[in-house]
Amino acid sequence: MAARRDGAPRRRRLRRRRFRCAHPRSIGERPVSDTDLIVRIAARGDGVTADGRHVPLSAPGDRLLSGGGLAKGPHHVDPPCRHFPECGGCQLQQLSDEAFADYVRDRVAGALTGQGLTAQEITPPHISPPRTRRRASLRALKLGKRNVQFGFSSQGSHRMIDLQQCEILEPRLFALVAPLRALFARMLPDRQPGEADLTLVEEGVDVVLTGLAAKSLAETEMLLDFAQQNRLARLMLIEDDAPLTLWEPDPATVRFGDIPVAFPPRAFLQATRDGEAALVEEVRHALGDAKMVADLFAGLGTFALSLANDVPGRKVYAAEAARDLVLALQSGGNRLPGRIFPEHRDLFRRPLTPKELDRFDAVILDPPRAGARDQVEQLAASQTPLIVYVSCNPASFARDAATLVQGGYAIERVKPVGQFRWSTHVELVATFRRVT
Template sequence: MTDPDIILRIAAKGDGVTADGRHFPLAAPGDRIAADGAVLPGPHHAAPPCIHFPACGGCALQHVDDPSYADFVSARVIGALAGQGIAAGTVLGPHISPPRARRRAALRAVRQGKRVVIGFAESGSHALVDLSVCEILDSRLFALLAPLRGLLGAILPDKRAAHVKMSLTDQGVDLLLEGVRVGGLAADEALGAFGQDHGLARLTIDEGDGPQTRWEPEPVTVSFGGVAVGFPPFAFLQATPDGEAALVDAVAAALPPSGPIADLFCGLGTFALALATARPVYAAEGARDLVLSLKAGANRAQRRLAADHRDLFRRPLVPAELDRFAAIVLDPPRAGAREQAMQLAAARVPVVAYVSCNPASFARDAVHLVAGGYRLESVKPVGQFRWSTHVELVGIFRR
């Protein structure tokens, strides 16, 4: 008989769960729940590496050891599928990004008198944790926080909040500040000096009427498959380089050796450019600025890639269009791709590689594909957002 006071697993939102269904925050598998509700650490309860845990909302699971966290990442995918009555043929081992690997981040900043606080919000609160250390950010991003406090002290109104958005690009850190007020020549010059002094790739501000670049010594790019693509401020990037590589490798391994490929919801070309080295690729995306950047980069590199500005929610590819391809790559936003999945279910494409950042919407879309005659051959769970409950995956469907 299972001991009802032992934590058996971690639920989707990060609580530990006992056999009788009780939930306890900050509990790891193997922990025991005392009569007064206290959590008694077990063999899988880890010492959190960050002094800000558990207050900081950037992490939820630093108290769980690495094997248990990897199990959680896989269980998130398996559980979402089971909830829709689907099981994958194979659940591949999860890929977990290492600490201090995050190359993009959206933080908040607030000025409190002469003090500027920058960090993640506390879990379930608007209060900010002023980061003195961070175990998830790439050190090049974290190194900017201290000097940013000084800059924001000059351009952030008192008791006002701003958004600090950072991305690592080919040229270094791309910094976007939203909600600031830059008035006068001195403040404007301070922005340029900050960009130069800290070797930024670009510094952009948004005072409420759109982005304005104040420092960009050369055009900012990110590279996919060896192709440099123009990077709009804080455009979408996979959270870690190793996580991106794991997703791309899982997709590439499933594709047939030849034939044209379609990459739907292609973004800046994470998958399209990696696949377009030896075969033609059609890439579709609803954001015009991303399509233009991808098209220009592919043309300069002479890749066999056709980039199409197309809203796949309102105008998904229909079976007659889909059946021209040897395989489809699908990487929709968190809401999933219901309209496109329904069209795929009616098509005859041999392989669909579905990249998802939301196991729940993936599972809902998988129902349509399976009902249309596909089988879910495998899933590859990916934990790019280490110590969080956010999980990504690649699902391979075959007819």
């Protein structure tokens, strides 16, 4: 009897706790204090309460309930995609448009604050619309004779999400999901992974496949039929880490301003045309009438080629470490004789020195996610009057910004850009002007 009396109340208490978590509103619970209010979204996407607790899948204005549930606030919306939150393509579909824009801006402002910095102006962010992503890497896994999962990885794991809907991909990319799933089902070895890199170029969709091999005439014809039926711009296979072009009726190109540029396979390209245009316009605004411009980490020429013709007599030096990108940029630059001066140069190993930098009226800096510590140190020691820093990582940007400020630059203006809709990935353009 004693054991039953001791055990029964415990079982009843457990049942009540489960009931409160499952149905918080049905028993009239209310938040106990304002410390339960979600006040912001942290860098990795969790909501944060006023007293510092992290709450996944919450939005500003939500409240934690005393029993453990969540009362949704005005900025908590229904996710538009059936795969959220399992799919790793998005982390913030529960946010309203206003809350997501605030998140993008706060990521940039918070990174600066963390370094003890302030900007004279942080503009409203630019947010790319849904269904505009023009590049994606999708994974394939064959689980049986005809059973293939094809899509993004699950959030924080290698588990596959078999993509049936996507609110971020440009429709021409998503239209290839079903045909690619069928192709992998026919050609991918059982229990083997595959991958498809998709990029929207001027001629259509460029597709690079990994995990498949054309070992016979029949397999080659199958791949060619696939390319023709889906009107691909190019179809390539990666075999032994080397690309093999199977289909390319016309050279695959991208366009910067009015200049077409050859597109090397899997080359870097801004995630959306819309976001690229916002970045270019902000850099254009910052450069003003500068005539001697350096574009460091120039890539294919996103900024060099787009901005070279803005000002009569402008000349742009463009430094890039990847040889295939330099060759493509040089080919595009030939259409602007006397304007573009590319150099194959690894700026991590051999950054431009202050003596070299002092020749320019302005420097555009667009480094990888890790930033450009060594090049920034050289810039901080230079007398270059204007630096326009394009970043895809607010944290490394803020670190580099601190170096520039210590060297005598002021942060004049920052433009946050959210190309990766519903993602924690944030970009920006910052204008630095020398004041001492």
